[in-house]
Amino acid sequence: MPFTANRQFKKAPRMLVAAEGMHYTTADGRQILDGTAGLWCCNAGHKRPKIVQAIQEQAAELDYAPAFQMGHPKVFELANRLVDLAPEPFEHAFFTNSGSESVETALKIAIAYHRARGEGQRTRLIGRERGYHGVNFGGISVGGIVNNRKVFGSLLTGVDHLPHTHDLKRNAFTRGQPEHGAELADELERICALHGPETIAAVIVEPMAGSTGVLLPPKDYLQRLRAITKKHGILLIFDEVITGFGRLGAPFAAGYFDVMPDMITCAKGLTNGVIPMGAVLTTAQIHDAFMTGPEHLIELFHGYTYSGNPIACAAGLGTLDTYAEEGLLTRGAELAGYWEDALHSLRGLPHVIDIRNMGLIGAVELEPIAGEPTKRAFSAFLKAYEKGILIRTTGDIIALSPPLIIEKDHIDQLIGTLGDVLKTLD
């Protein structure tokens, strides 16, 4: 099983057999409140009628169409809907099947784009410590979660990393964006000086780092990264696999922070997690750089058998309809204050060393047990599941990212139960 303590699981399996709205049903018939939108992906909640219907109808009409040299109407419809939803500079979409594939795609486009413009020496890629960009070789190379990298060899060459922005000393218990740490973006100048900026193709960051345990960008940090990348002709890629589709209270984090990268990677909420699908959004400038040469030639030698799969596209359209009809992509902004107060009510409980929040994301960081990192949070996860809530842990951090359909009484139940769990931890 992926990213699972397999032996522990097999001794005491946690099996989900159904889901609807805010809840999962377990094999033994219990209701579990979903505090994580599955894996940060079921933003509209579960078993949503429009999505179910769209998938069923599409399977009966056009099950598959070759992705290479052929098209079908829904893939263009979804691409158009997606770029309409995204901030203005984004005009094109390239479909993949996951966040990891979106990352690989964006990194490859970045290098190929520079080459197409006669700057083939720009091949270096810059990520960030503690960054998560999926699990493929490009993604773990630019990523900075040590356990995801260290046993997999020497990875891509020509990669460097910015420092992470986590600073408990200065920023613990901040509500929203931390005050301190904007200057960490200036480390990019040091990296440019070291390698020569003209050798760097792209910088990739999560505008809000989710998987590592919810690290919010310090105020003005993203703006500084944008200014430095622009100054040196380096592309900026926002990995919005988690932040895309309403998590922060806006359709995309780029719009939320009002910082425009050159590419956005997304997945997860694109189809509400129901069918695997991802996408890379690019500007016209990037797209057009490839549209040269004889017209019978392929412009980008990249793609997947399932890029733009018709059933995934139908799921995507059903999902975007559901988001639009229910105002879900901005609902996080409406609930953010209530969510923030509820989360910060956990301050002072045993072992809690930080609480972070933004939109409908939250994190509670625990003091690790000496010599046994991750054990305390994992025990919280198991106890929470027993008490009827699904939370997620990474290291000793509890991360929360409920479906955007959450109501205030669900928030009370989620945070109240979590508080009860925290009181019982060793």
Ligand SMILES: Cc1ncc(COP(=O)(O)O)c(C=O)c1O
């Ligand atoms: C920012 C980010 N990028 C990439 C990925 C990888 O997505 P997937 O698991 O769909 O490959 C994730 C998954 O959590 C993510 O959070």
